[in-house]
Amino acid sequence: MREAAIIVAAGRGSRMGGGVPKQWRALAGRPVLAHAVDALRAAGLTRIVLVLHPEDLNRSDIPGGCTLVATTGPDRADSVQAGLKALEAEAPEHVYIHDGARPFPGAGMIARLRQALQSHAGAAPALAVTDSLWRGDGGLVSGTQSREGLYRAQTPQAFHYRAISAAHAAHPGGATDDVQVARDAGLAIAIVDGDEDNLKLTWPEDFDRAGRILKGRDMDIRMGNGFDVHAFTEGDHVWLCGVKLPHDKALLGHSDADVGMHALTDAIYGALAEGDIGTHFPPSDPQWKGAESHIFLRHAMERVAARGYKLANCDVTLMCERPKIGPHQLAMRQALAEIMGVDVAQISVKATTTEKLGFTGREEGIASQATALLVRA
Numbered sequence: 001m002r003e004a005a006i007i008v009a010a011g012r013g014s015r016m017g018g019g020v021p022k023q024w025r026a027l028a029g030r031p032v033l034a035h036a037v038d039a040l041r042a043a044g045l046t047r048i049v050l051v052l053h054p055e056d057l058n059r060s061d062i063p064g065g066c067t068l069v070a071t072t073g074p075d076r077a078d079s080v081q082a083g084l085k086a087l088e089a090e091a092p093e094h095v096y097i098h099d100g101a102r103p104f105p106g107a108g109m110i111a112r113l114r115q116a117l118q119s120h121a122g123a124a125p126a127l128a129v130t131d132s133l134w135r136g137d138g139g140l141v142s143g144t145q146s147r148e149g150l151y152r153a154q155t156p157q158a159f160h161y162r163a164i165s166a167a168h169a170a171h172p173g174g175a176t177d178d179v180q181v182a183r184d185a186g187l188a189i190a191i192v193d194g195d196e197d198n199l200k201l202t203w204p205e206d207f208d209r210a211g212r213i214l215k216g217r218d219m220d221i222r223m224g225n226g227f228d229v230h231a232f233t234e235g236d237h238v239w240l241c242g243v244k245l246p247h248d249k250a251l252l253g254h255s256d257a258d259v260g261m262h263a264l265t266d267a268i269y270g271a272l273a274e275g276d277i278g279t280h281f282p283p284s285d286p287q288w289k290g291a292e293s294h295i296f297l298r299h300a301m302e303r304v305a306a307r308g309y310k311l312a313n314c315d316v317t318l319m320c321e322r323p324k325i326g327p328h329q330l331a332m333r334q335a336l337a338e339i340m341g342v343d344v345a346q347i348s349v350k351a352t353t354t355e356k357l358g359f360t361g362r363e364e365g366i367a368s369q370a371t372a373l374l375v376r377a
Protein backbone atom coordinates (compact mmCIF):
# COMPACT_ATOMS: atom_id res chain seq x y z
CA MET A 1 0.00 0.00 0.00
CA ARG A 2 1.39 3.42 -0.92
CA GLU A 3 0.84 5.86 1.91
CA ALA A 4 2.35 9.19 2.92
CA ALA A 5 2.02 11.65 5.77
CA ILE A 6 1.94 15.44 5.70
CA ILE A 7 2.84 17.26 8.91
CA VAL A 8 1.81 20.91 8.87
CA ALA A 9 4.20 22.93 11.00
CA ALA A 10 4.24 26.40 9.49
CA GLY A 11 2.13 28.09 12.19
CA ARG A 12 3.55 30.77 14.45
CA GLY A 13 1.90 29.67 17.70
CA SER A 14 0.39 33.02 18.62
CA ARG A 15 -1.75 31.53 21.44
CA MET A 16 1.27 29.75 22.93
CA GLY A 17 3.42 32.88 22.77
CA GLY A 18 7.00 32.72 24.03
CA GLY A 19 8.88 33.71 20.86
CA VAL A 20 9.82 30.31 19.41
CA PRO A 21 6.90 28.61 17.55
CA LYS A 22 5.66 25.72 19.67
CA GLN A 23 6.60 22.97 17.20
CA TRP A 24 10.26 23.95 17.67
CA ARG A 25 10.18 24.16 21.45
CA ALA A 26 11.86 21.31 23.32
CA LEU A 27 9.98 18.46 24.97
CA ALA A 28 12.39 16.15 26.81
CA GLY A 29 15.27 17.74 24.92
CA ARG A 30 13.85 17.38 21.40
CA PRO A 31 11.57 19.63 19.34
CA VAL A 32 7.86 18.87 19.53
CA LEU A 33 7.96 18.25 15.77
CA ALA A 34 10.63 15.54 16.16
CA HIS A 35 8.32 13.65 18.53
CA ALA A 36 5.51 13.85 15.96
CA VAL A 37 7.77 12.58 13.15
CA ASP A 38 9.03 9.70 15.31
CA ALA A 39 5.53 8.70 16.31
CA LEU A 40 4.31 8.54 12.71
CA ARG A 41 7.38 6.55 11.69
CA ALA A 42 6.86 4.14 14.56
CA ALA A 43 3.36 3.57 13.19
CA GLY A 44 4.80 2.68 9.77
CA LEU A 45 4.33 6.06 8.06
CA THR A 46 7.85 6.51 6.76
CA ARG A 47 7.16 8.81 3.78
CA ILE A 48 6.72 12.20 5.43
CA VAL A 49 6.34 15.71 3.98
CA LEU A 50 7.01 18.52 6.46
CA VAL A 51 5.38 21.86 5.66
CA LEU A 52 7.41 24.63 7.27
CA HIS A 53 7.50 28.40 7.45
CA PRO A 54 10.33 29.80 5.29
CA GLU A 55 11.88 31.36 8.42
CA ASP A 56 12.40 27.86 9.82
CA LEU A 57 14.06 26.26 6.80
CA ASN A 58 17.60 26.83 8.06
CA ARG A 59 17.06 25.42 11.52
CA SER A 60 19.55 22.73 12.52
CA ASP A 61 16.92 20.68 14.37
CA ILE A 62 14.64 19.86 11.41
CA PRO A 63 13.93 16.11 11.64
CA GLY A 64 15.92 14.20 9.00
CA GLY A 65 14.60 11.94 6.27
CA CYS A 66 11.55 14.07 5.40
CA THR A 67 10.68 16.11 2.29
CA LEU A 68 10.58 19.81 3.18
CA VAL A 69 8.07 22.24 1.71
CA ALA A 70 7.90 25.95 2.55
CA THR A 71 4.75 28.05 2.61
CA THR A 72 3.80 31.54 3.67
CA GLY A 73 0.04 30.88 3.42
CA PRO A 74 -1.68 32.33 6.50
CA ASP A 75 -4.01 29.39 7.20
CA ARG A 76 -3.50 25.75 8.14
CA ALA A 77 -5.36 24.81 4.94
CA ASP A 78 -2.71 26.66 2.88
CA SER A 79 -0.07 24.47 4.49
CA VAL A 80 -2.07 21.31 3.84
CA GLN A 81 -2.47 22.26 0.18
CA ALA A 82 1.28 22.87 -0.15
CA GLY A 83 1.90 19.39 1.30
CA LEU A 84 -0.63 17.74 -1.01
CA LYS A 85 0.95 19.45 -4.01
CA ALA A 86 4.40 18.13 -3.04
CA LEU A 87 2.98 14.60 -3.32
CA GLU A 88 1.35 15.21 -6.71
CA ALA A 89 3.92 13.31 -8.80
CA GLU A 90 3.88 10.17 -6.65
CA ALA A 91 0.14 10.38 -5.83
CA PRO A 92 0.09 7.96 -2.88
CA GLU A 93 -3.04 5.93 -2.36
CA HIS A 94 -3.58 7.27 1.17
CA VAL A 95 -2.43 10.44 2.93
CA TYR A 96 -2.37 11.13 6.68
CA ILE A 97 -2.52 14.87 7.50
CA HIS A 98 -1.16 15.71 10.94
CA ASP A 99 -0.54 18.80 13.08
CA GLY A 100 3.11 19.37 13.94
CA ALA A 101 1.81 20.66 17.27
CA ARG A 102 0.55 17.18 18.25
CA PRO A 103 3.61 15.27 19.41
CA PHE A 104 1.96 11.98 20.42
CA PRO A 105 -0.15 10.41 17.63
CA GLY A 106 -0.38 6.80 18.86
CA ALA A 107 0.37 3.81 16.66
CA GLY A 108 -2.83 2.05 17.71
CA MET A 109 -4.87 5.02 16.53
CA ILE A 110 -3.06 5.05 13.18
CA ALA A 111 -3.74 1.34 12.80
CA ARG A 112 -7.45 2.12 13.31
CA LEU A 113 -7.30 4.83 10.62
CA ARG A 114 -5.56 2.44 8.22
CA GLN A 115 -8.31 -0.10 8.77
CA ALA A 116 -11.09 2.48 8.26
CA LEU A 117 -9.56 3.67 4.98
CA GLN A 118 -10.21 0.23 3.51
CA SER A 119 -13.91 1.07 3.38
CA HIS A 120 -14.11 4.88 3.54
CA ALA A 121 -12.76 7.85 1.54
CA GLY A 122 -11.54 9.35 4.81
CA ALA A 123 -11.23 8.65 8.51
CA ALA A 124 -10.32 10.77 11.50
CA PRO A 125 -9.70 10.21 15.20
CA ALA A 126 -11.96 11.88 17.72
CA LEU A 127 -13.05 11.69 21.35
CA ALA A 128 -16.67 11.92 22.39
CA VAL A 129 -17.36 15.01 24.50
CA THR A 130 -17.93 13.95 28.11
CA ASP A 131 -18.24 17.31 29.90
CA SER A 132 -21.43 19.34 29.94
CA LEU A 133 -21.36 22.15 27.41
CA TRP A 134 -22.39 25.77 28.05
CA ARG A 135 -22.43 28.97 26.18
CA GLY A 136 -21.00 31.92 28.07
CA ASP A 137 -21.30 35.65 27.87
CA GLY A 138 -19.48 38.22 29.99
CA GLY A 139 -18.44 35.60 32.53
CA LEU A 140 -21.97 34.22 32.96
CA VAL A 141 -23.48 31.03 31.63
CA SER A 142 -25.84 32.19 28.93
CA GLY A 143 -27.08 28.85 27.69
CA THR A 144 -26.47 25.12 27.52
CA GLN A 145 -25.70 22.86 24.62
CA SER A 146 -26.41 19.16 24.31
CA ARG A 147 -23.25 17.10 24.02
CA GLU A 148 -25.14 14.31 22.25
CA GLY A 149 -23.20 13.27 19.16
CA LEU A 150 -20.39 15.80 19.69
CA TYR A 151 -16.74 14.91 19.28
CA ARG A 152 -13.36 16.57 19.77
CA ALA A 153 -11.48 16.15 16.48
CA GLN A 154 -7.82 15.12 16.38
CA THR A 155 -5.19 14.45 13.74
CA PRO A 156 -3.86 12.68 11.74
CA GLN A 157 -6.89 12.81 9.51
CA ALA A 158 -6.51 10.22 6.78
CA PHE A 159 -7.90 10.24 3.25
CA HIS A 160 -7.67 8.77 -0.18
CA TYR A 161 -5.10 11.15 -1.66
CA ARG A 162 -6.85 12.06 -4.89
CA ALA A 163 -10.17 12.69 -3.14
CA ILE A 164 -8.76 15.05 -0.51
CA SER A 165 -6.56 16.85 -3.08
CA ALA A 166 -9.60 17.56 -5.23
CA ALA A 167 -11.62 18.61 -2.17
CA HIS A 168 -8.94 21.08 -1.05
CA ALA A 169 -8.51 22.49 -4.57
CA ALA A 170 -12.25 23.20 -4.77
CA HIS A 171 -12.68 24.56 -1.23
CA PRO A 172 -13.46 28.25 -0.70
CA GLY A 173 -11.48 28.38 2.56
CA GLY A 174 -12.33 28.89 6.21
CA ALA A 175 -12.20 25.24 7.30
CA THR A 176 -10.45 24.48 10.61
CA ASP A 177 -9.60 20.93 9.62
CA ASP A 178 -9.43 18.59 6.64
CA VAL A 179 -12.53 16.65 7.63
CA GLN A 180 -14.53 19.83 7.08
CA VAL A 181 -12.95 20.23 3.63
CA ALA A 182 -13.68 16.60 2.79
CA ARG A 183 -17.28 16.78 3.99
CA ASP A 184 -17.88 19.97 2.02
CA ALA A 185 -16.86 17.94 -1.04
CA GLY A 186 -19.42 15.27 -0.15
CA LEU A 187 -17.00 12.65 1.20
CA ALA A 188 -18.15 10.33 3.99
CA ILE A 189 -15.62 10.36 6.84
CA ALA A 190 -15.42 7.58 9.41
CA ILE A 191 -14.76 8.38 13.08
CA VAL A 192 -12.19 6.19 14.82
CA ASP A 193 -11.28 6.31 18.53
CA GLY A 194 -8.83 9.10 19.25
CA ASP A 195 -6.39 9.19 22.12
CA GLU A 196 -6.40 11.48 25.19
CA ASP A 197 -2.61 11.70 24.97
CA ASN A 198 -2.82 13.01 21.39
CA LEU A 199 -3.15 16.58 22.61
CA LYS A 200 -2.55 19.67 20.48
CA LEU A 201 -0.16 22.06 22.17
CA THR A 202 -2.10 25.30 22.01
CA TRP A 203 -1.73 27.13 25.36
CA PRO A 204 1.37 27.38 27.60
CA GLU A 205 -0.02 24.92 30.20
CA ASP A 206 -0.29 22.23 27.49
CA PHE A 207 3.50 21.84 27.64
CA ASP A 208 3.23 20.79 31.31
CA ARG A 209 0.69 18.14 30.36
CA ALA A 210 2.87 16.89 27.49
CA GLY A 211 5.80 16.65 29.93
CA ARG A 212 3.68 14.58 32.32
CA ILE A 213 2.62 12.26 29.48
CA LEU A 214 6.25 11.69 28.49
CA LYS A 215 7.27 11.03 32.07
CA GLY A 216 4.60 8.37 32.39
CA ARG A 217 5.79 6.74 29.19
CA ASP A 218 9.36 6.50 30.34
CA MET A 219 8.28 3.63 32.56
CA ASP A 220 6.34 1.75 29.89
CA ILE A 221 9.19 -0.25 28.38
CA ARG A 222 9.44 -3.85 27.26
CA MET A 223 12.63 -5.80 26.63
CA GLY A 224 13.11 -9.03 24.69
CA ASN A 225 15.94 -11.29 23.61
CA GLY A 226 16.30 -13.74 20.77
CA PHE A 227 18.74 -16.51 19.91
CA ASP A 228 19.10 -18.54 16.71
CA VAL A 229 21.46 -21.01 15.07
CA HIS A 230 21.71 -22.21 11.46
CA ALA A 231 24.05 -24.92 10.21
CA PHE A 232 26.24 -24.51 7.15
CA THR A 233 25.54 -26.47 4.01
CA GLU A 234 26.89 -26.37 0.48
CA GLY A 235 26.46 -23.05 -1.31
CA ASP A 236 28.08 -19.81 -2.34
CA HIS A 237 26.47 -17.12 -0.19
CA VAL A 238 24.81 -16.39 3.13
CA TRP A 239 22.13 -13.85 4.09
CA LEU A 240 22.98 -12.00 7.30
CA CYS A 241 20.90 -9.11 8.67
CA GLY A 242 19.38 -8.46 5.26
CA VAL A 243 22.69 -8.41 3.38
CA LYS A 244 23.79 -11.09 0.89
CA LEU A 245 27.44 -12.01 1.46
CA PRO A 246 29.45 -14.22 -0.93
CA HIS A 247 30.79 -17.22 1.02
CA ASP A 248 32.07 -20.71 0.34
CA LYS A 249 29.05 -22.18 2.20
CA ALA A 250 25.37 -21.39 2.64
CA LEU A 251 23.17 -21.52 5.74
CA LEU A 252 20.60 -24.30 5.92
CA GLY A 253 17.05 -23.38 6.86
CA HIS A 254 13.38 -23.56 6.07
CA SER A 255 13.50 -19.87 5.10
CA ASP A 256 16.48 -17.93 3.72
CA ALA A 257 18.22 -18.78 7.04
CA ASP A 258 19.13 -15.17 7.90
CA VAL A 259 20.19 -16.09 11.42
CA GLY A 260 20.78 -12.47 12.53
CA MET A 261 17.37 -11.29 11.37
CA HIS A 262 15.72 -14.30 13.00
CA ALA A 263 17.31 -13.57 16.39
CA LEU A 264 16.24 -9.93 16.11
CA THR A 265 12.68 -10.85 15.09
CA ASP A 266 12.44 -13.24 18.04
CA ALA A 267 13.73 -10.51 20.38
CA ILE A 268 10.89 -8.26 19.22
CA TYR A 269 8.24 -10.96 19.56
CA GLY A 270 9.78 -11.72 22.95
CA ALA A 271 9.45 -8.10 24.07
CA LEU A 272 5.76 -8.30 23.21
CA ALA A 273 5.43 -11.74 24.83
CA GLU A 274 3.98 -12.96 21.53
CA GLY A 275 5.99 -16.15 21.06
CA ASP A 276 8.57 -16.43 18.32
CA ILE A 277 8.85 -16.70 14.52
CA GLY A 278 7.60 -20.28 14.62
CA THR A 279 4.42 -19.14 16.39
CA HIS A 280 3.52 -16.77 13.57
CA PHE A 281 5.11 -18.57 10.61
CA PRO A 282 5.04 -22.32 11.43
CA PRO A 283 7.89 -24.27 9.73
CA SER A 284 5.33 -27.01 9.06
CA ASP A 285 3.54 -24.61 6.68
CA PRO A 286 5.03 -25.04 3.18
CA GLN A 287 4.15 -21.45 2.19
CA TRP A 288 7.09 -20.19 4.31
CA LYS A 289 9.64 -22.51 2.68
CA GLY A 290 12.42 -20.33 1.27
CA ALA A 291 10.65 -17.20 2.56
CA GLU A 292 12.69 -14.02 2.77
CA SER A 293 13.23 -13.19 6.43
CA HIS A 294 12.24 -9.55 6.08
CA ILE A 295 8.62 -10.82 5.97
CA PHE A 296 9.02 -12.03 9.58
CA LEU A 297 10.75 -8.85 10.77
CA ARG A 298 8.16 -6.58 9.13
CA HIS A 299 5.40 -8.59 10.78
CA ALA A 300 7.06 -8.27 14.19
CA MET A 301 7.29 -4.48 13.72
CA GLU A 302 3.63 -4.36 12.67
CA ARG A 303 2.79 -6.12 15.93
CA VAL A 304 4.87 -3.53 17.82
CA ALA A 305 2.85 -0.69 16.25
CA ALA A 306 -0.46 -2.49 16.70
CA ARG A 307 0.28 -2.92 20.42
CA GLY A 308 1.05 0.82 20.71
CA TYR A 309 4.83 0.55 21.09
CA LYS A 310 7.84 1.69 19.08
CA LEU A 311 11.39 0.43 18.94
CA ALA A 312 13.82 2.32 21.17
CA ASN A 313 16.90 0.37 20.04
CA CYS A 314 18.13 -3.11 19.27
CA ASP A 315 21.45 -4.91 19.30
CA VAL A 316 22.37 -8.00 17.26
CA THR A 317 25.49 -10.11 17.79
CA LEU A 318 26.59 -12.59 15.11
CA MET A 319 28.88 -15.43 16.24
CA CYS A 320 31.10 -16.87 13.53
CA GLU A 321 34.71 -17.22 12.42
CA ARG A 322 33.79 -16.41 8.82
CA PRO A 323 32.54 -14.53 6.85
CA LYS A 324 34.07 -11.42 8.39
CA ILE A 325 31.25 -9.13 9.47
CA GLY A 326 33.10 -5.86 10.17
CA PRO A 327 33.16 -4.53 6.58
CA HIS A 328 29.40 -5.15 6.26
CA GLN A 329 28.19 -3.85 9.62
CA LEU A 330 26.90 -0.52 8.32
CA ALA A 331 25.15 -2.13 5.32
CA MET A 332 23.45 -4.56 7.73
CA ARG A 333 22.31 -1.76 10.05
CA GLN A 334 20.98 0.16 7.03
CA ALA A 335 19.16 -2.87 5.65
CA LEU A 336 17.51 -3.57 9.02
CA ALA A 337 16.61 0.12 9.50
CA GLU A 338 14.93 0.18 6.10
CA ILE A 339 12.89 -2.95 6.82
CA MET A 340 11.95 -1.82 10.32
CA GLY A 341 11.15 1.79 9.37
CA VAL A 342 13.47 3.21 12.06
CA ASP A 343 16.64 5.26 12.13
CA VAL A 344 19.94 3.45 11.60
CA ALA A 345 21.14 4.93 14.92
CA GLN A 346 18.60 2.71 16.70
CA ILE A 347 20.24 -0.45 15.39
CA SER A 348 23.50 -2.08 16.36
CA VAL A 349 25.05 -5.07 14.59
CA LYS A 350 28.26 -6.54 15.90
CA ALA A 351 30.11 -9.82 15.66
CA THR A 352 32.40 -12.07 17.62
CA THR A 353 34.29 -15.27 16.98
CA THR A 354 34.12 -17.99 19.61
CA GLU A 355 37.90 -18.39 19.56
CA LYS A 356 37.57 -21.47 17.35
CA LEU A 357 35.64 -23.21 20.15
CA GLY A 358 32.36 -25.06 19.71
CA PHE A 359 30.27 -25.46 16.54
CA THR A 360 30.75 -21.86 15.43
CA GLY A 361 34.50 -22.18 16.03
CA ARG A 362 34.57 -25.31 13.88
CA GLU A 363 32.63 -23.40 11.21
CA GLU A 364 29.70 -25.80 11.30
CA GLY A 365 27.21 -22.97 11.53
CA ILE A 366 26.48 -19.42 12.68
CA ALA A 367 24.74 -18.37 15.89
CA SER A 368 23.18 -15.02 16.68
CA GLN A 369 21.64 -13.34 19.68
CA ALA A 370 19.72 -10.09 19.81
CA THR A 371 18.10 -7.73 22.28
CA ALA A 372 15.29 -5.30 21.53
CA LEU A 373 13.86 -2.53 23.68
CA LEU A 374 10.34 -1.22 23.03
CA VAL A 375 8.80 1.93 24.50
CA ARG A 376 5.23 3.20 24.44
CA ALA A 377 4.60 5.05 21.14
Ligand SMILES: Nc1ccn([C@@H]2O[C@H](COP(=O)(O)OP(=O)(O)OP(=O)(O)O)[C@@H](O)[C@H]2O)c(=O)n1
Binding pocket: 008, 009, 010, 011, 012, 013, 014, 015, 016, 021, 023, 051, 073, 074, 075, 076, 077, 078, 079, 080, 098, 099, 100, 101, 102, 200, 201, 202
Ligand atom coordinates in the same frame (compact mmCIF):
# COMPACT_ATOMS: atom_id res chain seq x y z
N1 LIG B 1 -0.51 28.78 8.42
C1 LIG B 1 -0.44 27.72 9.20
C2 LIG B 1 -1.12 27.64 10.44
C3 LIG B 1 -1.01 26.49 11.21
N2 LIG B 1 -0.23 25.49 10.77
C4 LIG B 1 -0.04 24.29 11.58
O1 LIG B 1 -1.30 23.73 11.91
C5 LIG B 1 -1.23 23.03 13.15
C6 LIG B 1 -2.41 23.36 14.05
O2 LIG B 1 -2.53 24.77 14.16
P1 LIG B 1 -2.45 25.64 15.47
O3 LIG B 1 -2.43 24.84 16.68
O4 LIG B 1 -3.51 26.67 15.33
O5 LIG B 1 -0.99 26.31 15.31
P2 LIG B 1 -0.59 27.81 15.14
O6 LIG B 1 -1.28 28.40 13.97
O7 LIG B 1 0.90 27.81 15.14
O8 LIG B 1 -1.11 28.45 16.51
P3 LIG B 1 -1.92 29.79 16.75
O9 LIG B 1 -3.25 29.57 16.07
O10 LIG B 1 -2.03 29.86 18.22
O11 LIG B 1 -1.11 30.89 16.14
C7 LIG B 1 0.13 23.42 13.78
O12 LIG B 1 1.00 22.33 13.70
C8 LIG B 1 0.59 24.58 12.93
O13 LIG B 1 2.01 24.67 12.81
C9 LIG B 1 0.42 25.58 9.55
O14 LIG B 1 1.14 24.66 9.16
N3 LIG B 1 0.29 26.68 8.80
Ligand SMILES: C[C@](O)(CO)[C@H](O)COP(=O)(O)O
Binding pocket: 076, 099, 152, 153, 154, 155, 176, 177, 178, 200, 202
Ligand atom coordinates in the same frame (compact mmCIF):
# COMPACT_ATOMS: atom_id res chain seq x y z
C1 LIG C 1 -6.90 20.20 12.87
C2 LIG C 1 -7.26 20.32 14.33
O1 LIG C 1 -6.16 20.02 15.14
C3 LIG C 1 -8.34 19.27 14.64
O2 LIG C 1 -8.72 19.36 15.95
C4 LIG C 1 -7.78 21.68 14.67
O3 LIG C 1 -8.92 21.97 13.94
C5 LIG C 1 -6.73 22.76 14.47
O4 LIG C 1 -7.28 23.97 14.87
P1 LIG C 1 -6.43 25.32 15.01
O5 LIG C 1 -7.45 26.40 15.00
O6 LIG C 1 -5.50 25.33 13.84
O7 LIG C 1 -5.74 25.23 16.32
